[in-house]
Amino acid sequence: MSDTPLGFDTLQIHAGSAPDPATGARQTPIYQSTAFAFRDADHAAKLFNLQEVGYIYSRLTNPTVAVLQERIATLEGGAGAVCCSSGHAAQIMALFPLMAPGRNVVASTRLYGGTLTQFSQTIKRFGWEAKFVDFDDTDAVAAAIDDDTRAVFCETIANPGGVVTDLDTISAVTKAAGVPLIVDNTTATPYLCRPFDHGASLVVHSTTKYLTGNGTVTGGCVVDSGTFDWSASDKFPSLSAPEPAYHGMKFHETFGALAFTFHGIAVGLRDLGMTMNPQAAHYTLMGIETLSLRMQRHVENAEEIANWLETDPRVESVGWAGLASSPYKDRVARICPKGAGALFTVALKGGYEACVKTVDGLKIFSHVANLGDARSLIIHPASTTHRQLTEDQQVAAGAAPNVVRLSIGIEDAADLIADLDQAMA
Numbered sequence: 001m002s003d004t005p006l007g008f009d010t011l012q013i014h015a016g017s018a019p020d021p022a023t024g025a026r027q028t029p030i031y032q033s034t035a036f037a038f039r040d041a042d043h044a045a046k047l048f049n050l051q052e053v054g055y056i057y058s059r060l061t062n063p064t065v066a067v068l069q070e071r072i073a074t075l076e077g078g079a080g081a082v083c084c085s086s087g088h089a090a091q092i093m094a095l096f097p098l099m100a101p102g103r104n105v106v107a108s109t110r111l112y113g114g115t116l117t118q119f120s121q122t123i124k125r126f127g128w129e130a131k132f133v134d135f136d137d138t139d140a141v142a143a144a145i146d147d148d149t150r151a152v153f154c155e156t157i158a159n160p161g162g163v164v165t166d167l168d169t170i171s172a173v174t175k176a177a178g179v180p181l182i183v184d185n186t187t188a189t190p191y192l193c194r195p196f197d198h199g200a201s202l203v204v205h206s207t208t209k210y211l212t213g214n215g216t217v218t219g220g221c222v223v224d225s226g227t228f229d230w231s232a233s234d235k236f237p238s239l240s241a242p243e244p245a246y247h248g249m250k251f252h253e254t255f256g257a258l259a260f261t262f263h264g265i266a267v268g269l270r271d272l273g274m275t276m277n278p279q280a281a282h283y284t285l286m287g288i289e290t291l292s293l294r295m296q297r298h299v300e301n302a303e304e305i306a307n308w309l310e311t312d313p314r315v316e317s318v319g320w321a322g323l324a325s326s327p328y329k330d331r332v333a334r335i336c337p338k339g340a341g342a343l344f345t346v347a348l349k350g351g352y353e354a355c356v357k358t359v360d361g362l363k364i365f366s367h368v369a370n371l372g373d374a375r376s377l378i379i380h381p382a383s384t385t386h387r388q389l390t391e392d393q394q395v396a397a398g399a400a401p402n403v404v405r406l407s408i409g410i411e412d413a414a415d416l417i418a419d420l421d422q423a424m425a
């Protein structure tokens with residue numbers, strides 16, 4: 001092959017995979033095996049010392065999962081990736097090497113509802129704190145970063161509001177502060193946005209959503225850009241200081257750009273055990289093969305439906321960032337020029353009641369707590385995903401009581417419009 005970099009459509013099918021060396025199987029086999037035989041005692045010792053890369057036990061590494069890791073890392077333009085059991089597991093896996101009791105993460109107020117709960121409640125049990133800030137206010141983000149901040153966290157296209165984060169300005173702030181920027185790229189996917197091109201240090205995914213694309217399996221992934229200097233300060237000892245469980249080895253010194261990835265496997269998966277199983281990796285690999293084709297259709301349909309909704313008298317406002325009327329229009333052109341995704345909110349004039357009636361009246365749209373499926377989905381966040389929040393937090397998160405969230409699928413746009421029209425009536 002020539003040295004010309006391969007295009008996205010080629011990489012989404014080929015990156016990380018090759019015909020199976022043992023059988024010639026052209027599709028990546030599901031290596032449904034817990035353990036892998038060592039060649040001899042010396043091979044085993046080298047694997048356990050991280051002196052050689054290979055397969056030991058599927059809590060740590062598995063050949064099917066490894067293909068998916070390589071594929072996602074390649075599509076994101078990262079140095080390496082670690083897959084895990086869900087998107088929420090990926091968030092803990094991303095924070096774990098960085099945080100310690102007393103440390104904090106500065107996070108956007110506009111996040112997936114479950115992430116707001118994980119950050120505002122559950123991580124407190126580890127002695128970690130989240131400081132929530134409006135990420136449209138760059139100065140507020142800068143001001144929130146203090147000596148104990150170890151990460152800054154946001155979503156590319158924020159769920160549920162359909163808000164695009166200005167990754168360029170946020171990453172300038174995190175660079176100046178010497179802390180990594182973690183971007184949840186679930187709703188954009190690397191087809192619409194590659195956060196590393198905008199200065200992000202780490203990317204997390206819920207592979208449950210668009211990457212798998214058919215609503216079959218949960219999974220997550222942490223991708224490392226390989227560009228953050230973990231040794232520039234003494235803030236990240238898990239990566240820069242000697243690791244007692246590996247005879248005092250320093251991950252950053254030893255593995256360079258792959259330090260975070262190796263730590264994620266050799267410490268994170270080893271000890272937290274949030275492992276992706278090979279069946280899930282298989283389904284997600286199947287999904288990724290058509291990612292670009294699906295995302296194009298998702299965006300086309302979202303555009304048609306958002307434009308139709310915007311002119312409907314029953315609708316108060318439409319939060320799709322790709323609309324000509326959106327305050328985020330210029331940001332879309334810079335951050336995700338191929339489209340503003342297919343996940344957005346609609347505020348109905350009829351308030352809470354109208355939202356609930358619309359959700360119940362739909363026939364093609366499914367009322368589920370999921371997004372990024374080939375099927376169109378709807379949810380009323382205030383009564384479901386965001387019901388743990390106070391009304392103020394709901395409004396700040398873009399999930400006010402009169403708002404429904406649509407995840408536009410890849411069906412015929414005309415059928416989806418007709419379905420919304422009859423349900424709103």
Ligand SMILES: *Cc1c(COP(=O)(O)O)cnc(C)c1O
Binds near residue numbers: 115187209218
């Ligand atoms: C779904 C989702 C998550 C959580 O992922 P799970 O796979 O459900 O654990 C995190 N972030 C975003 C943006 C999501 O859509």
